[in-house]
Amino acid sequence: MNAAARLSREGNHSIKFSIITTDADARLGRITTERGVINTPSFMPVGTNATVKSMSPDEMKGLGAEILLSNTYHLYLRPGHEIIRQVGGLHKFMKWDGPLLTDSGGFQVFSLSPLRKISDRGVTFRSHLDGSTHFLTPELVMEIQGALGSDIAMVFDECTPYPATREYALNSLRLTTGWAARCLKARVDGGRQALFAIVQGGIYRDLRRQSAEELVEMDFDGYAIGGLSVGEPKGLMHETVNYTARLLPRHKPRYLMGIGDLLDVLEAVAAGVDMFDCVMPTRNARNGTLFTGRGRISIKREEFRSDPSPLDPDCGCYTCRNFSRAYLRHLFMSREILSMRLNTLHNLHFYLEFFRKMRKAIEQGRFSSFRKAQTPVLRNNFHE
Amino acid sequence: MNAAARLSREGNHSIKFSIITTDADARLGRITTERGVINTPSFMPVGTNATVKSMSPDEMKGLGAEILLSNTYHLYLRPGHEIIRQVGGLHKFMKWDGPLLTDSGGFQVFSLSPLRKISDRGVTFRSHLDGSTHFLTPELVMEIQGALGSDIAMVFDECTPYPATREYALNSLRLTTGWAARCLKARVDGGRQALFAIVQGGIYRDLRRQSAEELVEMDFDGYAIGGLSVGEPKGLMHETVNYTARLLPRHKPRYLMGIGDLLDVLEAVAAGVDMFDCVMPTRNARNGTLFTGRGRISIKREEFRSDPSPLDPDCGCYTCRNFSRAYLRHLFMSREILSMRLNTLHNLHFYLEFFRKMRKAIEQGRFSSFRKAQTPVLRNNFHE
Numbered sequence: 204m205n206a207a208a209r210l211s212r213e214g215n216h217s218i219k220f221s222i223i224t225t226d227a228d229a230r231l232g233r234i235t236t237e238r239g240v241i242n243t244p245s246f247m248p249v250g251t252n253a254t255v256k257s258m259s260p261d262e263m264k265g266l267g268a269e270i271l272l273s274n275t276y277h278l279y280l281r282p283g284h285e286i287i288r289q290v291g292g293l294h295k296f297m298k299w300d301g302p303l304l305t306d307s308g309g310f311q312v313f314s315l316s317p318l319r320k321i322s323d324r325g326v327t328f329r330s331h332l333d334g335s336t337h338f339l340t341p342e343l344v345m346e347i348q349g350a351l352g353s354d355i356a357m358v359f360d361e362c363t364p365y366p367a368t369r370e371y372a373l374n375s376l377r378l379t380t381g382w383a384a385r386c387l388k389a390r391v392d393g394g395r396q397a398l399f400a401i402v403q404g405g406i407y408r409d410l411r412r413q414s415a416e417e418l419v420e421m422d423f424d425g426y427a428i429g430g431l432s433v434g435e436p437k438g439l440m441h442e443t444v445n446y447t448a449r450l451l452p453r454h455k456p457r458y459l460m461g462i463g464d465l466l467d468v469l470e471a472v473a474a475g476v477d478m479f480d481c482v483m484p485t486r487n488a489r490n491g492t493l494f495t496g497r498g499r500i501s502i503k504r505e506e507f508r509s510d511p512s513p514l515d516p517d518c519g520c521y522t523c524r525n526f527s528r529a530y531l532r533h534l535f536m537s538r539e540i541l542s543m544r545l546n547t548l549h550n551l552h553f554y555l556e557f558f559r560k561m562r563k564a565i566e567q568g569r570f571s572s573f574r575k576a577q578t579p580v581l582r583n584n585f586h587e
Numbered sequence: 588m589n590a591a592a593r594l595s596r597e598g599n600h601s602i603k604f605s606i607i608t609t610d611a612d613a614r615l616g617r618i619t620t621e622r623g624v625i626n627t628p629s630f631m632p633v634g635t636n637a638t639v640k641s642m643s644p645d646e647m648k649g650l651g652a653e654i655l656l657s658n659t660y661h662l663y664l665r666p667g668h669e670i671i672r673q674v675g676g677l678h679k680f681m682k683w684d685g686p687l688l689t690d691s692g693g694f695q696v697f698s699l700s701p702l703r704k705i706s707d708r709g710v711t712f713r714s715h716l717d718g719s720t721h722f723l724t725p726e727l728v729m730e731i732q733g734a735l736g737s738d739i740a741m742v743f744d745e746c747t748p749y750p751a752t753r754e755y756a757l758n759s760l761r762l763t764t765g766w767a768a769r770c771l772k773a774r775v776d777g778g779r780q781a782l783f784a785i786v787q788g789g790i791y792r793d794l795r796r797q798s799a800e801e802l803v804e805m806d807f808d809g810y811a812i813g814g815l816s817v818g819e820p821k822g823l824m825h826e827t828v829n830y831t832a833r834l835l836p837r838h839k840p841r842y843l844m845g846i847g848d849l850l851d852v853l854e855a856v857a858a859g860v861d862m863f864d865c866v867m868p869t870r871n872a873r874n875g876t877l878f879t880g881r882g883r884i885s886i887k888r889e890e891f892r893s894d895p896s897p898l899d900p901d902c903g904c905y906t907c908r909n910f911s912r913a914y915l916r917h918l919f920m921s922r923e924i925l926s927m928r929l930n931t932l933h934n935l936h937f938y939l940e941f942f943r944k945m946r947k948a949i950e951q952g953r954f955s956s957f958r959k960a961q962t963p964v965l966r967n968n969f970h971e
Contacts, residue, residue, distance in 0.1 A: 252921040
């Protein structure tokens with residue numbers, strides 16, 4: 204472990220993280236990568252299959268997305284990482300020249316595979332696509348992410364389920380820590396690809412502490428908080444985020460995985476978290492659920508049949524500048540592809556704009572009042 | 588009929604058609620509308636439900652589409668023409684400020700409705716959406732198209748099936764001619780909306796002549812050839828187009844409805860046809876069938892798995908400039924929405940570019956050699 208840690212410390216870190224200012228525990232930061240700057244707190248739209256569903260890469264640029272997330276698990280199964288390597292890596296494949304983060308597949312194995320068998324060596328699982336059997340190891344996960352060529356790779360982890368006994372969580376944690384060390388060792392490019400560790404430990408404070416301390420000792424380029432939003436009560440999730448974020452090194456980016464309810468995001472940013480990803484804006488958009496400055500809208504509702512007003516009169520996105528609720532409802536009811544496009548564009552704009560406002564508020568030292576002011580709007584969007 | 592004819596002659600014709608040059612019987616023309624110029628021969632992409640499937644109106648502009656077609660039948664059933672009227676008409680609804688042509692619904696009643704009952708008064712049919720019963724008359728069809736506010740409306744017609752006895756075709760023709768007169772009478776806007784008649788008559792030359800003569804007498808703004816590509820052999824279709832086109836007035840636009848095989852288009856343009864519409868480029872795109880300068884490509888084929896080259900190296904569309912066959916195959920296999928977008932964009936570009944080339948060839952008096960040169964490529968695209 205020490206050898207690995209030393210190797211990492213001596214490597215060429217491909218990312219640089221600097222904190223521009225803080226507001227209580229909230230941080231305004233900047234991650235500099237070879238492919239561009241990521242302003243934090245940052246929202247990473249999810250491009251599971253090397254595409255943010257329904258969007259073109261140009262549109263993602265236009266929305267101001269600074270980094271996209273893609274899924275190692277999905278790309279390993281289809282089209283296969285060797286194919287992406289052959290055609291020049293994931294950036295070229297999906298024509299996105301900005302930073303990319305690849306998830307390690309640990310969560311997908313946990314949530315998508317109908318069968319998984321975990322051992323120290325790795326995880327045997329069944330493909331959700333064709334039922335074929337695969338064996339993922341930390342080494343293979345690093346190999347895949349190396350082939351994809353993402354700017355930030357994630358270590359392979361076991362996502363501890365909820366509920367889990369302390370014993371299960373401890374065992375899961377040991378696996379994850381051991382795998383993290385192996386991932387660090389398996390880095391192939393001398394550190395050009397940043398590598399983030401994932402803190403597990405379920406809802407057990409002492410296990411979260413143990414996980415964080417062991418991983419911090421190994422000196423990763425960033426730290427994620429994993430294993431949350433897997434069924435635990437909100438209060439417990441917030442508590443765990445609050446507790447865990449403070450265990451992480453100040454000078455490294457902190458990433459809360461898979462959390463996208465913006466009330467949770469506010470809570471996490473207040474605790475010092477810097478990075479987020481979630482399918483909420485994109486998945487909800489495809490289901491016709493749209494976030495607005497006046498609360499959530501289900502576009503299929505009868506009342507919008509002949510409503511000539513824009514979805515959100517205060518929104519400046521392409522959808523709101525150009526189309527009426529009546530048209531958006533019509534497209535949705537007709538199951539037109541343009542419906543998913545216009546809805547996704549709007550919801551992503553809502554998210555990315557929210558993050559821009561959040562950063563402004565931290566910059567101006569008014570994050571606490573921003574949070575208070577946003578809470579009722581977000582309640583109407585996320586907890587109706 | 589004479590009263591109606593007079594009314595039409597005295598109305599403000601919203602379109603002006605001029606022939607710039609001819610090359611044998613092929614015509615290079617220009618339709619001037621209040622919303623813009625349509626260069627002919629013109630291809631009209633189909634936007635059935637007030638959207639060209641998967642495309643944004645901006646993208647259609649970018650592709651160089653000069654006119655879109657939308658469907659009266661579909662928009663009458665959903666969302667309903669009164670709703671579109673309330674929100675300011677179809678252009679505003681779908682945010683397309685260029686010219687629009689609306690099909691009258693005759694063909695859709697024929698091809699989509701599980702039940703139809705035809706009388707002199709009109710057609711009773713069942714909605715393909717919910718099975719509800721509706722009664723379309725020439726007057727209602729004009730009312731609907733008036734509410735939509737298209738630049739070019741089509742008369743309500745009965746699409747004569749194939750095969751049909753002479754007796755059936757004659758009766759169908761009588762209906763269509765009578766309905767055309769009623770449509771002309773039912774114009775509500777004093778001629779601001781152009782109105783095209785539809786020549787029927789099946790495969791019977793004398794009936795096509797009778798139909799054309801009766802309709803020409805009524806003086807419409809343009810003339811369509813309908814009732815083709817409904818199952819008749821290609822040779823018979825070409826013969827009918829050739830024969831019928833020459834019966835139509837020289838100084839009015841001629842529109843061959845629903846034909847999109849570009850070999851048929853070349854044949855029709857040679858016979859003096861000016862306007863076309865077809866779902867071939869868009870529907871094929873969504874099924875992964877792509878037209879290229881080297882023949883048709885089915886993007887799902889195994890051989891493209893790791894092919895880094897563009898779909899069509901000679902194509903300048905967004906898809907070909909940015910993405911590899913490997914990526915397009917991956918998107919298609921993953922049923923990603925972006926697959927349908929990129930494919931549709933390419934196929935529409937292929938069509939619109941083909942029409943641009945065709946116009947250039949007529950302009951330069953080399954349509955015949957253009958046709959000869961294009962034939963092998965088109966065979967590889969349309970008759971493999």
